[in-house]
Amino acid sequence: ESLCAEAFTGVRARLAEETPGFYSDSQIRAWLNDGVREVARRALWKRTSASVTVVAGTQFYTAPSSAIQVYRVEYRPSTSGSVYRLEYRDINAMDVVWGINQSIGRGTPEFYTLVSANPLSIELCPTPGVGGTLKVFTYAMPTDLTTNANTDAASTLDVPVGWEDLPVEWATALGFRKARDVNAYQLAIGVFGQNLARLSEVATRYTDEPTSIVPDWDWGGGLMLDYGY
Numbered sequence: 001e002s003l004c005a006e007a008f009t010g011v012r013a014r015l016a017e018e019t020p021g022f023y024s025d026s027q028i029r030a031w032l033n034d035g036v037r038e039v040a041r042r043a044l045w046k047r048t049s050a051s052v053t054v055v056a057g058t059q060f061y062t063a064p065s066s067a068i069q070v071y072r073v074e075y076r077p078s079t080s081g082s083v084y085r086l087e088y089r090d091i092n093a094m095d096v097v098w099g100i101n102q103s104i105g106r107g108t109p110e111f112y113t114l115v116s117a118n119p120l121s122i123e124l125c126p127t128p129g130v131g132g133t134l135k136v137f138t139y140a141m142p143t144d145l146t147t148n149a150n151t152d153a154a155s156t157l158d159v160p161v162g163w164e165d166l167p168v169e170w171a172t173a174l175g176f177r178k179a180r181d182v183n184a185y186q187l188a189i190g191v192f193g194q195n196l197a198r199l200s201e202v203a204t205r206y207t208d209e210p211t212s213i214v215p216d217w218d219w220g221g222g223l224m225l226d227y228g229y
Helices: 004-014 025-043 165-178 182-203
Strands: 047-054 060-062 067-077 111-117 120-125 132-140 214-218 223-228
Touching: 004 025, 004 165, 025 165, 025 182, 047 060, 047 067, 067 120, 120 132, 165 182
Parallel strands: none
Antiparallel strands: 047 132, 060 120, 067 132, 111 120, 214 223
């Protein structure tokens, strides 16, 4: 995280314009917002989760509005403390599961697929027989700050700790582009791209601990099946 005021000052220092002139305050703040969004879209670093109420007999649910991608869905029926990890299948691959009848009756959901993008919609299979909760894990978009200096000066930019310079680099590059300074723009956007690539590598696991191969468990029969990561 980085204070918006500090990031704003950093951009002005790099552009060598300490007070508004060629670059307006609101424009620089808008560029910082752009940078925060660009980091979230390309690095997929912002992992979060949200609960969605499940209604018996309802097959379709809307994912959180901030979701860029869904990477895990759990079903938690209200009748027990069980947690069912749902398996993702592409919508075309689901034809093998439901054949010519997408609802295939009611029961405990085993699969989910994503069927639209705006809003992002989750389809469960089978249709839930009892109510409960979906815990939807997503890579999320940050919330934009306004471009008002008095409102956002003490706010924080929604970027990972240690990567606070990324939106500053992005905003600086856009400033050079506005000035039509091609060399400076290419240098600044190149630095942004290199650092973003490094964040993309780190954000996949956030640890250097070694992983291991673990068996998949058949929770119904309690048997070890195939192996996966």
